[in-house]
Amino acid sequence: MNLILLGAPGAGKGTQSKLLQEKLHIPQISTGDMLRAAKQAKTPLGIQAETFMNAGKLVPDEVVIGLIRERLAAADTQQGFILDGFPRTVAQAEALGTLLKELGRSLNAVVNLEVPEAELIARLTGRRNCSNCGAGYHLQFSPPRQDSVCDRCGGPLIQREDDREHTIRKRLKIYQEQTAPLVAYYEKSGLLKSSLGTGPTDEVFNSLVVIVEGR
Ligand code: AP5
Numbered sequence: 001m002n003l004i005l006l007g008a009p010g011a012g013k014g015t016q017s018k019l020l021q022e023k024l025h026i027p028q029i030s031t032g033d034m035l036r037a038a039k040q041a042k043t044p045l046g047i048q049a050e051t052f053m054n055a056g057k058l059v060p061d062e063v064v065i066g067l068i069r070e071r072l073a074a075a076d077t078q079q080g081f082i083l084d085g086f087p088r089t090v091a092q093a094e095a096l097g098t099l100l101k102e103l104g105r106s107l108n109a110v111v112n113l114e115v116p117e118a119e120l121i122a123r124l125t126g127r128r129n130c131s132n133c134g135a136g137y138h139l140q141f142s143p144p145r146q147d148s149v150c151d152r153c154g155g156p157l158i159q160r161e162d163d164r165e166h167t168i169r170k171r172l173k174i175y176q177e178q179t180a181p182l183v184a185y186y187e188k189s190g191l192l193k194s195s196l197g198t199g200p201t202d203e204v205f206n207s208l209v210v211i212v213e214g215r
């Protein structure tokens with residue numbers, strides 16, 4: 001199963017694609033996570049990406065397309081993949097189309113997670129992640145048992161640098177300008193499926209599974 005999860009910042013792409021990864025046994029491929037790892041490791045790619053990310057801007061298309069090209073060459077994607085945060089521009093969607101054709105693969109579905117803007121802001125300002133294992137939390141909606149400590153591994157919870165309100169607003173604006181056009185793009189190719197991203201996480205997940213399994 002080859003899937004794309006579309007959605008604004010905070011729509012729940014990361015949360016839902018991690019759950020789908022466990023259920024479908026295919027990898028989640030998050031360009032955001034890959035870029036954050038590169039930033040953390042201070043690789044040339046990470047250093048290049050950092051300024052864009054911290055300002056809430058998109059990293060240049062050729063950089064992320066290169067990352068995806070490399071990632072989709074790995075053996076663990078042969079049975080399928082869940083793209084989270086890629087593509088994000090029409091140019092990226094076109095490059096993905098060309099790449100998949102070269103690889104003799106095709107997309108099964110593009111799911112758009114819909115969440116109203118006020119809720120996106122509340123989700124992003126309260127998000128925390130474990131700096132050790134990456135597990136996701138929300139101060140109100142899914143708080144850790146102990147303040148600032150990961151339930152799973154005991155690691156410290158941190159806030160993403162781009163989750164300050166000013167940068168969140170910038171990301172939402174860029175989403176509207178550059179990524180929202182992908183909804184129409186995939187609608188035209190008949191692959192688009194919309195899913196309500198609001199409500200409890202497990203309910204969002206159940207509807208998502210119904211959608212991707214085509215039941
Ligand atoms: P990226 O990491 O992809 O960030 P994003 O798209 O802004 O999305 P988020 O990760 O913020 O949100 P999400 O949808 O994953 O939500 P989550 O599940 O965490 O990209 C970051 C940056 O990297 C970009 O700005 C750009 O610079 C660069 N980049 C990445 N990909 C790129 C590309 N392709 N091209 C160019 N640049 C690129 O949920 C959010 C919060 O809500 C969490 O706290 C969660 O616990 C909570 N939550 C989730 N579901 C629910 C629910 N149902 N109810 C209540 N709370 C919920």
Ligand code: MG
Nearest residue numbers: 013014015032
């Ligand atoms: Mg994410």
Ligand code: ZN
Nearest residue numbers: 130133150153
């Ligand atoms: Zn942890």
